[in-house]
Amino acid sequence: xxxxxxxxxxxxxxxxxxxxxxxxxxxxxxxxxxxxxxxxxxxxxxxxxxxxxxxxxxxxxxxxxxxxxxxxxxxxxxxxxxxxxxxxxxxxxxxxxxxxxxxxxxxxxxxxxxxxxxxxxxxxxxxxxxxxxxxxxxxxxxxxxxxxxxxxxxxxxxxxxxxxxxxxxxxxxxxxxxxxxxxxxxxxxxxxxxxxxxxxxxxxxxxxxxxxxxxxxxxxxxxxxxxxxxxxxxxxxxxxxxxxxxxxxxxxxxxxxxxxxxxxxxxxxxxxxxxxxxxxxxxxxxxxxxxxxxxxxxxxxxxxxxxxxxxxxxxxxxxxxxxxxxxxxxxxxxxxxxxxxxxxxxxxxxxxxxxxxxxxxxxxxxxxxxxxxxxxxxxxxxxxxxxxxx
Numbered sequence: 555x556x557x558x559x560x561x562x563x564x565x566x567x568x569x570x571x572x573x574x575x576x577x578x579x580x581x582x583x584x585x586x587x588x589x590x591x592x593x594x595x596x597x598x599x600x601x602x603x604x605x606x607x608x609x610x611x612x613x614x615x616x617x618x619x620x621x622x623x624x625x626x627x628x629x630x631x632x633x634x635x636x637x638x639x640x641x642x643x644x645x646x647x648x649x650x651x652x653x654x655x656x657x658x659x660x661x662x663x664x665x666x667x668x669x670x671x672x673x674x675x676x677x678x679x680x681x682x683x684x685x686x687x688x689x690x691x692x693x694x695x696x697x698x699x700x701x702x703x704x705x706x707x708x709x710x711x712x713x714x715x716x717x718x719x720x721x722x723x724x725x726x727x728x729x730x731x732x733x734x735x736x737x738x739x740x741x742x743x744x745x746x747x748x749x750x751x752x753x754x755x756x757x758x759x760x761x762x763x764x765x766x767x768x769x770x771x772x773x774x775x776x777x778x779x780x781x782x783x784x785x786x787x788x789x790x791x792x793x794x795x796x797x798x799x800x801x802x803x804x805x806x807x808x809x810x811x812x813x814x815x816x817x818x819x820x821x822x823x824x825x826x827x828x829x830x831x832x833x834x835x836x837x838x839x840x841x842x843x844x845x846x847x848x849x850x851x852x853x854x855x856x857x858x859x860x861x862x863x864x865x866x867x868x869x870x871x872x873x874x875x876x877x878x879x880x881x882x883x884x885x886x887x888x889x890x891x892x893x894x895x896x897x898x899x900x901x902x903x904x905x906x907x908x909x910x911x912x913x914x915x916x917x918x919x920x921x922x923x924x925x926x927x928x929x930x931x932x933x934x935x936x937x938x939x940x941x942x943x944x
């Protein structure tokens with residue numbers, strides 16, 4: 555088998571990052587595959603902290619602090635580069651503990667020169683920089699920005715499908731949920747429902763839906779990653795960086811594409827995000843429907859009869875918007891939003907379950923996502939063969 559083109563491998567690895575599965579990169583490491591991609595952002599945060607530090611000192615003292623800080627920063631960078639065997643001012647091709655320590659400790663040290671001479675302020679800046687590193691690692695390591703970008707782009711493509719779906723399931727949805735929505739007890743509940751507890755309930759329902767989708771996708775991946783022969787892999791490489799790859803020279807059979815724990819988690823997260831976007835879209839549309847439906851059906855007089863609200867200042871306090879329609883006063887209140895959100899959340903949970911249990915839903919909304927991920931798994935199989943032959 556001929557050796558692989560290094561540029562092709564790099565292009566494939568960048569493709570993995572672009573579609574939100576960076577852990578598909580062979581020998582994925584934080585020093586080479588995570589921190590090197592954050593140099594621009596971390597440099598911006600670093601410089602911003604230095605500017606804020608120097609800005610607290612006025613006059614010639616500011617010049618002195620700036621020069622001292624510049625000497626410390628340049629000296630630290632040169633020292634680390636020399637210890638790592640790099641040219642004095644070279645941009646690092648891998649970032650380890652020494653470079654990260656510079657990011658964490660240099661700003662608080664310079665803050666001491668800038669007049670922030672309390673231990674508490676020093677520790678706060680250190681803690682803030684560590685938090686920035688943790689969040690940056692999570693976002694970049696798991697390709698969260700790429701997933702979000704992909705999710706937003708697919709949301710529009712699925713909007714037409716979702717609208718058509720709602721047209722077909724709306725009568726059934728009304729049969730089960732409209733009775734709940736137009737019930738005095740539910741409005742009494744939401745009237746006494748603190749926003750904090752309501753948020754906890756919504757979070758719990760979202761967690762249940764995500765847990766269900768995660769379990770379902772974990773099982774699907776076992777089927778998606780299995781290829782009987784390399785010709786099957788080759789068919790999936792169309793429109794990928796390895797479209798021209800000759801898989802006929804690869805030995806053996808691909809069978810199950812190798813996935814470590816991190817790669818398995820990454821691909822599961824990628825699939826779950828795709829489904830979660832669709833669930834969120836359906837939930838939002840149902841929420842909007844019930845807000846409008848509630849404004850027209852549950853008017854102020856009805857709400858007062860169903861709850862402990864009284865006409866007057868207390869009722870006005872929960873009114874967010876009002877207008878006149880056909881000679882009738884239509885109001886939007888906090889209770890409309892909470893009741894609609896309550897019903898929409900349960901409807902979204904039902905839709906999440908249907909996505910992976912109902913064959914018609916699966917064919918309509920999950921098949922495209924699975925096909926895209928099977929293509930990515932085929933690229934992973936061919937990429938590993940090329941990487942290990944180079």
